[in-house]
Amino acid sequence: MPTYSALTTLPGEDAARALADVMERMTPEPTGVGVFEIEDGSGLWEVGGYFLEAPDMVMLEVLVTAFGARPFAVSEIPEIDWVAKVRRELSPVDAGRFYVYGSHDVDAGAAAKAAGRVALQIEATVAFGTGHHGTTLGCLLAYDALLTAGKRFARVADIGCGTAVLAMAAAATLPDALVIASDIDRVAVDVAEANVAINGLRGRVECLEAAGFQHPRLAEAGPFDLVFANILKGPLIELAPDMSRQVALGGVVILSGLLVVQAEAVIAAYQAAGFRLQSRNDLGEWSALVLERV
Structure with a gap:
């Protein structure tokens, strides 16, 4: 039809x-x-x-x-079989130590695990947040760079988690950390919970339905020393004051979901809220920012 x-x-x-x-x-x-x-x-x-x-x-x-x-x-x-299309077009993604793949590439995922990579399976029926999008890839690369520099985190939040790939990356590399993934969309939370289970991380990632930090569990668990927020420019700027309250001094935020031309406005909002820019990585038209609470 x-x-x-x-x-x-x-x-x-x-x-x-x-x-x-x-x-x-x-x-x-x-x-x-x-x-x-x-x-x-x-x-x-x-x-x-x-x-x-x-x-x-x-x-x-x-x-x-x-x-x-x-x-x-x-x-x-036109009528399109989106599942088949996604499976044809989404090849596995390399992001530093991370290897993100769909259920149609389980052999490649198994090989990556055997080679010591952190391999995360994301169902190919959900394209956004799989790691193929430039914003998610930028966040994974930024997090990988922090780990390579020797940074470790005890309390992690993934705000607007989508498929929870970022929360799972944290849980897989920080075995003792508390990791919470939240999204305003109930469907996204259900998808996140399914992906957590698929990757054997049940009990390691808590999935919540919440707008920003507006959930009692997030208030109880903070302050966080690492927060991912891969959303959009407007919500990122609106979140800046809450980030200042919810992120510990010396804590880090990894932000994306914004175009290169929008990065300066987001940086300015976070600097005004008490953050200092650590790094910026532009991948095509998308930008990923790492800022420290000072």
């Missing part, structure tokens, strides 16, 4: 969310509507709807006029 997307952009978050609300009530009804900031400094927001039937083009034109949006780009989305 074909599906359809209808995408537009317009200035301002309030207008974008108001447009999305109206789109939710269209006939035929969309299966979902998303609102996203285009983080290029333009002030534009993208609004997209997904439909099981061709959307009402007349209604879309009315919405363009009413909200001052650009004309909708309407596309038919």
